[in-house]
Amino acid sequence: MSALVELTKTKKRSKQPPTEAQLQAKRDKAAERKRNQRAREKAREHAFVPGQPCSITIKLTADESAYLGKAMKLRALWSTSNYDMQEYLSTLILLDGQKLDKQIAEIPPCKNCGAVFPDNCNRAFYGESDCNLSSLAKGLKLL
Incomplete structure (x- = not known):
């Protein structure tokens, strides 16, 4: 019981004002948050x-990096230098x-709604065999 009495009798610590180092750390954290916010907005x-x-x-x-390096080199065999990554990827996108x-x-034109692709019926006939969206969706995928 005496331990409980001692705990209750202990003085509350008086709150000391923050040191200059603590204030500077707080300012630095606030500045970092502001920089991050500006970066996200940008x-x-x-x-x-x-x-x-x-x-x-x-x-x-x-693997992708290895294929890219190989392709940049082999696709430019006729040239004196390899494609750089910017040129290679830009060319792939354009092609x-x-x-x-x-x-x-x-x-x-679609046999159901008569729309010419990419205009469509907002998927009203999607899934039907005559719908362009249904029949051509897989053909337009990259893979």
Whole structure:
């Protein structure tokens, strides 16, 4: 029982004012939070907008990186230097875009709604055999 009495009798510590180092650490944390907030806002401002120039960061697995290095070298055999990553990826995107445009141009109007792809019936006939969205969806995938 005496231990409980002693605990209740202990003086409350008087709160001491923060030291200059503690105040500086608090200011530094607040400044870091503000920098992070500004960076997030800037990233949102520079988000991907189709048709506008952009900069992206991509993460590749070891296998993807190896294939990319091999392809950049072998695709440029006729040249005195390999493709750089920017040139290679830009070329792939442009070639895929041209292929997609050609595929879309060959799609006939939908037999159900009469819309010309990519216009559609907002999936009203999706799943039916005559619907362009149903029959062509897999053909337009990358894989």
